[in-house]
Every structure is written in C-alpha cells, then in structure tokens.
Amino acid sequence: MIRKLAISAFALLAASGAHAEDLTVYSAGPKPLSAALAEAFTEKTGITVNLFQSNSGKVMARYEAEKSNPHADVLISASWSHAISLSEAGELLAYTSPNAENVPASLKSDDYVAQGAAAIAMVYNTGLDMPAPAEWSDLTDPAYKDMVTMPDPAASGAALTLVQGLVSKDGDAAWSLFRDLKANGMIVPGANSAALNPVLSGARGVVFGAVDYIALGQKAAGEAIEVVYPASGTVLTPRALMIPASTDQAEDAKKFIDFVLSEEGQALVADRMILPARTDIKADRPGWDDLTLIEFDDAQAAADAEKTMAAFKAAVE
Amino acid sequence: MSASVTKTSGGAIRASLFFATMGLAFVVVALPILSIILFAIFPQLNELSLAGAFGNLTPHLGDPRLVQAVFNSVALGISVCALSTLLAVTAAILRGKLGRGGAIWDLCFLVPFLIPPFTGSFAWIQLGQRNGFIEQILGFNISAVLYTFFGIAAVMALNLFPIIYFTTSSALQIVGQRYDEVARVFGATPMRRLFRILLPLVGTAIVSSNLLVFIMTVEEFGTAEILGRRVGIDFVVTYIHEKLTDWPIDLPGASVLSLILILIALGAYSLHMQLMRRTAISVDEVQTPPGASQRDSLGTALSHVALGILALVAVALPLLSILLSAMMQRMSGGLVWSNLNFNAFIELFTTHEEALGAIGTSLHLATVTALVTVTIGVLAAFFIVRWRSVLSGPLDFLLTLPNALPAMTVAVGLILVWNQVFWPWSPYNTWWVMLLAYTCIMLPYPVRMITSTLRQLPMSMQDAAVVYGASDLGVILRVNGPALLGVSVASGFIVFSIASRELVTSLLLTPPGFETVSTFVFHQFDQGSVNTAMAMSLVSVMISGSFIALGNYLNGLRFKKGQ
Numbered sequence: 044m045i046r047k048l049a050i051s052a053f054a055l056l057a058a059s060g061a062h063a064e065d066l067t068v069y070s071a072g073p074k075p076l077s078a079a080l081a082e083a084f085t086e087k088t089g090i091t092v093n094l095f096q097s098n099s100g101k102v103m104a105r106y107e108a109e110k111s112n113p114h115a116d117v118l119i120s121a122s123w124s125h126a127i128s129l130s131e132a133g134e135l136l137a138y139t140s141p142n143a144e145n146v147p148a149s150l151k152s153d154d155y156v157a158q159g160a161a162a163i164a165m166v167y168n169t170g171l172d173m174p175a176p177a178e179w180s181d182l183t184d185p186a187y188k189d190m191v192t193m194p195d196p197a198a199s200g201a202a203l204t205l206v207q208g209l210v211s212k213d214g215d216a217a218w219s220l221f222r223d224l225k226a227n228g229m230i231v232p233g234a235n236s237a238a239l240n241p242v243l244s245g246a247r248g249v250v251f252g253a254v255d256y257i258a259l260g261q262k263a264a265g266e267a268i269e270v271v272y273p274a275s276g277t278v279l280t281p282r283a284l285m286i287p288a289s290t291d292q293a294e295d296a297k298k299f300i301d302f303v304l305s306e307e308g309q310a311l312v313a314d315r316m317i318l319p320a321r322t323d324i325k326a327d328r329p330g331w332d333d334l335t336l337i338e339f340d341d342a343q344a345a346a347d348a349e350k351t352m353a354a355f356k357a358a359v360e
Numbered sequence: 361m362s363a364s365v366t367k368t369s370g371g372a373i374r375a376s377l378f379f380a381t382m383g384l385a386f387v388v389v390a391l392p393i394l395s396i397i398l399f400a401i402f403p404q405l406n407e408l409s410l411a412g413a414f415g416n417l418t419p420h421l422g423d424p425r426l427v428q429a430v431f432n433s434v435a436l437g438i439s440v441c442a443l444s445t446l447l448a449v450t451a452a453i454l455r456g457k458l459g460r461g462g463a464i465w466d467l468c469f470l471v472p473f474l475i476p477p478f479t480g481s482f483a484w485i486q487l488g489q490r491n492g493f494i495e496q497i498l499g500f501n502i503s504a505v506l507y508t509f510f511g512i513a514a515v516m517a518l519n520l521f522p523i524i525y526f527t528t529s530s531a532l533q534i535v536g537q538r539y540d541e542v543a544r545v546f547g548a549t550p551m552r553r554l555f556r557i558l559l560p561l562v563g564t565a566i567v568s569s570n571l572l573v574f575i576m577t578v579e580e581f582g583t584a585e586i587l588g589r590r591v592g593i594d595f596v597v598t599y600i601h602e603k604l605t606d607w608p609i610d611l612p613g614a615s616v617l618s619l620i621l622i623l624i625a626l627g628a629y630s631l632h633m634q635l636m637r638r639t640a641i642s643v644d645e646v647q648t649p650p651g652a653s654q655r656d657s658l659g660t661a662l663s664h665v666a667l668g669i670l671a672l673v674a675v676a677l678p679l680l681s682i683l684l685s686a687m688m689q690r691m692s693g694g695l696v697w698s699n700l701n702f703n704a705f706i707e708l709f710t711t712h713e714e715a716l717g718a719i720g721t722s723l724h725l726a727t728v729t730a731l732v733t734v735t736i737g738v739l740a741a742f743f744i745v746r747w748r749s750v751l752s753g754p755l756d757f758l759l760t761l762p763n764a765l766p767a768m769t770v771a772v773g774l775i776l777v778w779n780q781v782f783w784p785w786s787p788y789n790t791w792w793v794m795l796l797a798y799t800c801i802m803l804p805y806p807v808r809m810i811t812s813t814l815r816q817l818p819m820s821m822q823d824a825a826v827v828y829g830a831s832d833l834g835v836i837l838r839v840n841g842p843a844l845l846g847v848s849v850a851s852g853f854i855v856f857s858i859a860s861r862e863l864v865t866s867l868l869l870t871p872p873g874f875e876t877v878s879t880f881v882f883h884q885f886d887q888g889s890v891n892t893a894m895a896m897s898l899v900s901v902m903i904s905g906s907f908i909a910l911g912n913y914l915n916g917l918r919f920k921k922g923q
Contacts, residue, residue: 067872074883093872097879098886100605101867104768107609108775110406114789128608170692195589197602232590236885240482243691243890245491246503257888267692348608360592 065091066295069106070119071099071282076315077119083311084302090295099125099200106287113289116296119158119282122200124345126155126283136286138297142304145321147331149338150281157281158303159317162272162334163205166258167249168242170267178273179209180220182227182251189228190248192241196355198234201280203348205252206355208278211339221358224251231359243268254280256316259328263316272329276337282317374747374832381739382751385758388736388800392773393622393761396615399776403612406776420616429594430620433578436513436595437628440577441570443517448524449566451670453558454663455525456532461660463912466529468671469522470908473857474901475678476878477519478582479894483681484515485586493684496695512587516577518674523576524569526854527809530847531565532558534816563639568812571632572804575625575763581864596621600766611772618769625764629757679901686894704895714875715896719903722877725791726859726904729798730852736799737806738848742836744807745814746822756811763804767864770800774869789871797865802858806851813847814840853908860904861897 070077074096081092095105099121106115120126129135135154143156150157165176174186182191196203209217230247232238235254241247243266250258258270284303286296302308309319313326322331344351399405403416420426451469455462472480487493488502495501505511539561543553559566584595600617603610684695686704693699708715736759743749744756762770774797778788787793817840825839863878870879877900884893 072883072886074887095870095872096883097867097870098605100609103609104604104611104772105775105868107611108406108772109779111408111776112779112781114779168692198589198605230590231592233585236888237586237589239888240485240691240890241489244486244489245692245694246489261888264690265693266690 064292065093066116066292066299067093067095067114068117068119068299069095069097069102069115070117071097071102071121073315076311076317079311079314080303080308083307084299087302087307088295088298090298092299113287115287116290116292117299118285118287120285121161121280121282123157123204123281123283123341124200124348126152126285127342127345129285129287130154134288136288136290136293136296138286138300140297140300140304142301142321145323146304147320147322149341150279150320155283155285156300156304157320158284159309159312159320160279160281161201161254161256161317162279162329162336163201163208163252163277164255164258165249165251165271165273166239166242166253166255166268167271168245168247168267169269171245171248173248175269176249176271178275179251182229182249183220183223185227187227187249191224191227191229191251192238192247192249193224193229193231193251193359194235194238194253195231195233196352198237199254201235201254202252203352204278204280204344207341207344207348207351208276208337208339210351211344212276212337218354218358221355225359229359256318256328259316272334274335276335278337278339279318279334281320377739377832378743378747378749378751381736381743382755384736385740385755385803388796389758389762389803391777392770392800393765395776396618396765396769396773399612399772400615400619406611408780416612417616420613425594426596426599426617426620429596429599430624432593433596433621434624436509436516436584437574437577437624439509439513440516440520441574443513444521444524444573445566445570447517447670447674448521448569449528449559449562451521451667452525452528452532452562453554454666455529458660458663462663462667465667465671466526467905467909467912468667468675469525470853470857471675471679471901471905472519472522473854474861474904475519475682476582476861476863476881476897477516477580478586478863479682479881479897480519480678481515481583481586483678483685486685487677487681491694493681493695507587507591509591509593512583512591512593515587516580516583518678519583520573520576521674523572523805523854524566526850527565527569527812527847528562530809530813530850531562531816533846534813534843535561560639564636564815565812567632567635567639568808571628571760572763572808574628575760575804578621578624579763579766581766581768596624597766601768604768604772614766614769614772618765621764621766622761625761626757629760633753679898682894682898682901686891686898688891691890704891705899708892708895708899712880712892714880715899718875718877718880718896719900721875722860722900723903723907725794725798725876726856728795729802729859730856732795732799733802733855734806734810734848734852736803737810737851738836738841738844740807741810741814741844742840744811746835746840747832756807759807760804762800762802765801767797767801767862768868771797771865771868774800774865791871791874793869793871794866794874794876797869798859798862801862801865802855805854805858806848809847809851809854810844813844817843849911853911857904857908861900 068081077094077096081094085092102120103125106118130152137154139153140156143151146156167176173190176182194202196206238250239253239258242250255270258268262268262270284300290296306324309321309324313319313324316328318326402410402413404411455465484506488506490501490503492501539557540553543557579597581597581601584598588595588598596617600614603614687700687702689699689701689703740755740759744752774793778786778793787796822835822839825835830839861878863882866876866879867882877896881893881896884896
C-alpha cells in the first residue's frame, strides 16, 4: 500500500512539473470557458497551456504572493478594476491585438482588453406571487417586502460596479435608493451565488444586481426565473485579459490574447452566455444593441472604490 | 516524578527522533508562519524587499471593525465550545455504556467531518430557509433561528462536536468504568458520580479537545462566510478573506490579521495549559473496554434513542438535504417527484471527466496526509508528554498553531517560502506543496488527540519497561504504542476525512491542471450547478466514508485477534 502510494506520488511529481516553455494562464471562472479556450488554443498552435483556475480573488492573491518569482504569462480576471490597478502600477505588458479592432474603446486600453463582459440585471423568480419588476427602484415597493437580495459589493466586483454606476448617474438619489431597499427588507448575503440561490429556491423573490450570464444559463436550463435589464440603464462588468510584464513567454502570451479575441475564441465566450468583447460576434443573449449602458469614469471609480464600499455599508446597515 | 521523566540520557535514538520531529515541525509549520510574520512586518516581502517595515501594523491595529471582529470570533469560539461539549460529553458517556453495540454511532459521528463546512451550511440553509425543505414537507421554517448568532454557533457545533466526542470516548475507554462502579456500589448518586468521578477522569481530554474546537471555530471560514454575512456579523476570518479576495488585494494586511488570530490562539493555549494542570489526573492501569452493554435493556434502548436523535440532527438531516439538492433538477422546481432524479450523479461520471480524477487526487492526498501527520503526532506526543525537555512546550504550541491560521494565509505563507528562485528544487507548483499544506493544517488533530490520550496512560508500564532495559523505540513500539493504536487510527481517520474535502488551500495552491474534490465542487457552485456540486459532495462523503468504515472494520478484526 505504502509503496504504491509512494510510486504514485512520484508519478504525480513528475507529471505535474510544469515546463518553462509552456504558457501558464491564471484564469478566474467559469471553468468550462477557460478549459475550452486553453484546449482550442493548444490544438491550433501546439503550445501547451498550464491552466490555474480559481476565482478572481484567489487568482490575484496568487499572482501577488508570487511576485518574487512570477509564473503567470496571462491573467484573466472577472474584475475590470484589477486590470486598471495593475496597469497603473506598471505591471502589465503593452499589447494591442489586431483582433481587438471591433472591441469598443471602453473595453480596451494599451495593456489590457476585455475577454467578454457580463451585464448586471435584476433576476426574479416567476413562480412566486409577485409582480414582475422593470426598474431598479420598483424593488422598494411593498410588493417586494423581504423579497430582495443583493450581492455584497465587498465580495462581488460586479455588484461594486453597479453601485458605482448608479451613484455616478443618480448621485444622492442612488444612496437613498439603497437605504429604501434596506428598509424594505433587502438582504446582502455575500457573493453572487449567495444572492441568487435564495431566489432560485424561492426563499426570496428578486436579485438586485445579478451577474447576468449565470442567470441566463440557469434560465436556459429550465429554472423558473426571468432576467430584466432596467431601461434606465445598467452597467457592464468586463472580464479583463492581461499579460504581466514579468512574463518570459511574451510571444506565446500575445498569441493567446489573439486567439481569445479571434472569431473562434469569441464564439467560445458567447457559448457561456457571456457578451463577447467584439461587437461583430453574434451573442446568444441580449447583445450590444439591446442594452442601455450607464457610462462612467471607471478609473475614477476604481480610485474611489473603498469610499464607495464604506458608504454602501453605511447605507444598508 | 517517575524514572522516565527525570532520565536524561536519552540515547542516540531519542536524540535523532527528536531532531527528526523538530525538523519536520520546523519545515511544515514554522517556515510558513515565520514568513507570514515577516510579511506582516515587511509588506513588500513578496517582492523580496524589506521596504516600508512596520508601516502596515498601526493602520490595521487601529481599525474599529477589527475590534468588533475579534470580539465576535472569540464569542463564537466560546459558544461553539460550550455547545459542542454539552453534546459530545453526553454522547460519549451514553456511548461508553453501550460497549461494542455502540460502534455504529462512532461511524455516524465521523460523517460531519466528511461534509465540508461550506456545503454543510448550505445544506442547513436549504433545509431551514423560507420555502426550504422543512417548510415544503412540514409547513414551517427555522430561518428565525438559523440566521442568528446562535444559529451559526449551532451549525458549527453540530459540525465540530465529534472532535470532543472521539477524544472523550477514547479517554473513557482508558479510564474504564471501575471507579464509577465502585462509587455506584458505595451508593453515590448518578449526578455525584458524573461530576465527581467521570468528568474529572476525562477532564484532560475534554479540555484539550475544547482547545481544538475553539481554535477551529475561530479559524473556520465556510460557515462564518455563508451564514455570518447573511446575519451581518464580521469575524476575523471573513475579514481576512475579504482582504485576500477583493481589490485591492491586501496580502500584508491579511498577514497582520492572521497574527491576531495567532495571538487569540496563544491566549487559548495558555488558558488550556493552566486548566490542564488542574485537571490532569493519572490512573494506574489501562482497562480494556467492556464488550457488552453495561446497561439494562431499557437503559440501552434509551441511550440508542438519544444518540439516534443527535445523529439525525447532525448527520442525517444535512446528508438528506445534500441528497435532495443533488437530485433537484431545477432549484426553482421545488420538492416534487417530477423535479427529482439522479441525473446529476449520472452526469458526474459521464460528462465530467475530471470528477474521477479529482476523487483520486483527494483520496491519495488524504491518505498520505493521514500517514504523515499521525507519525509526527505519535512522535510529538512522546516528546511533549513523556520525554519532556525545555522544547516540549514550544513544540506542543507550534504543532497546535496551524489551526489558528486561516488556511488562506497558510497557503500564502507556503507560496512566500517555496516560490523563491534560490531553492535548488521547490515543492511549489507540484503535488508536494499540497501535501505540505495539508500536513500543516491537519497536524493539530493527531497531536492533540494522541497527546491527551498519552497523558492518561499510566506511567507504571513504561517505568517497568525502562527498568527492565527497554529502549525508547521499544517503549514506543511495544509498550505505549499498542495502547495508543486506537486513538492513532481514530485521529488518522479524522485527518483523512478533513483532508479529503479540504478547500481553501487547494483553491490557492493547486498546481496547474490539478483538481481535488473540493475545488471541483467549488467550481460547480461557482457556475451555478448546485446539483452537480451537491452530487459530488455526496459521492465524496460516500467514498471517504466507506474507506473509513472499511478501515474501522479491519482495525476491529485486528483488535479481536490481538486479544
């Protein structure tokens, strides 16, 4: 038994030794997407991909902890502010992919680009005795008393972006909206799944600010939910694609970015119900023309993030 | 003082064993902790720079949110200890009277370890929330209880009481029931026997397992996150996690907060040492556990019923909730037959190629971790209890410490230590770094359990052996070893069960291309596939559980043969 274990341990040791010439990609979920992208990329280029898959926080935590001896050649985060900060710190390699031509200017810069984007929406359970909401402010109505959940901006970059967007659009009115929601019994139970699950199981009725692609996937799988984009506007949360300046595989990393932004790569993104970064790729979901987007200065918002989070906490406590 | 305690000429074997144990403890535990301490002081250590020393401490220590979080963590630790002790000691005493007929409950109470706290808390939410399983079946919900401080403490106690249960049970087996019998014959009331005889005899075990439960509660993340956030209560761990999870990532800040957890643990540890001095009691002979029930048939039946109720609440209800969640095709579909089937289980093995690989990796890691930690645990126990030296106290504390460290920071510590260019070879980015992480996190269980049992073993046999010329190795292998076998196996199983579902370090440390059961479950949750996640959790509980049952059975055979 022990001998067997020792042998398999050494086999694993040998198998998991990453080769220096492979491309190491650190990616935040969804896992099927990162895995499909890596596989298709290897098939096309012959370059082996070492994929480290986790959530955005842990991908960035690992990247930060590894600073003295970096491994990542490509980073994919679900949070745009990660890219803004790393870019400001001068930690990213400048690269503009030829395939980024049809990516809107707001979703690219000199050293990072969106892989795709999620829109933020209201998601409600259609099986409950409750009117369908159309606007963010509808949820302060007594009909939604004790029915609303919202992801915590401290745990979900997407929720933070929504707060930033609404505050930049409506100013103080946005803060009183949050206070009214709280007075109407809204709970802020954690990250995205913590807010969506109670709505799926009927313990609550509506999510204020759900990441849409997960809910769209659930709806396609037959869940009794509906996804609503308020006409007054919502925000996008782009997924950032970046190359750390510390990479020693810059050429392969650029090829990977090119591939993700190619028609084939973008189709894989669209398969996961995520809005492709390129406006010319067809989406299986409400696309570029169907969404009213709130425009705001995301660099300024990133700088104010801590203040915004504290103010939000004060409003809903 | 007995001969072996004062005997100083340990010999070459003892010396080399000691250096081996200390060396392992240093590499596995001290190195990552040292790096975390240094990181708290030098916030740019991850870039190998010593700039900005101490600049990070004051702003964090002056944070009012932190004070509240520390208070909440400590209060939760104490509440969970109290609740778990109540459940576990009652259960252990009832089970002790049942003899071999109670073995089924031992197996049952291992199950809570197999359920990851995160999944377990989710299972309770599914059961107790508005429109949850309980309401759909029985027409009421328990959200008013679940979503409170007490609810968090209760869910955690139901998950952690087995630690006290197993330590107390094995202590009860050692002290046997002779003293109790004597008191009964001389007319002591049951209450008096309980408080004057039984509890003092197993006091050491209760106190030392309580230390473990306290520290685990303070460190445990899953429940604190999933229920604590909902209730709006901050704990130190959730605060650390926040620092590590959302932008701007604050690794040095997380290290400072980890130091606070270490300080809390240090406080608990020194309190525990004081209590130990008061409760330590030695008995003069080992008693073999009774084979048959010590109760009349009514008493036996009542004991079984009481243990059954505990098993229902702590084991059956969460498992049932996980099963139902796994079988629900649509979460919004509710508990109706048309919405329930086994597709998630079938899919697991047909469309998810990684699932089997993940199970294999987890079992493999868990087995090796159990072997390694129990070996270190036995050695450490001897150096802490029998062959005391000035380093015994520090060794004991060092080996308890990992439980006070949030797994996230252990992982960060391991990256800081091993991901350096100056090592000729590094375990980082291989299977070995996972083994290091698991060993570090799991070490406290065997160390605490074996140490407290060894403390209760009579010195007389060891002294006799030494007088007749037994070597140190002889004492370990031939004299005390066999008496420690039961608790070593039990602690090995506990390590195996916890390791087979370890999540937090795995999420940060898995080498590219690696997947464990828990990271698989996590990714499924992450994508909203609750039923696949729950199906995988259940399959892993079943597989690990049957390994443990098999081990227990084989151990039982060996035990019978040995008699």
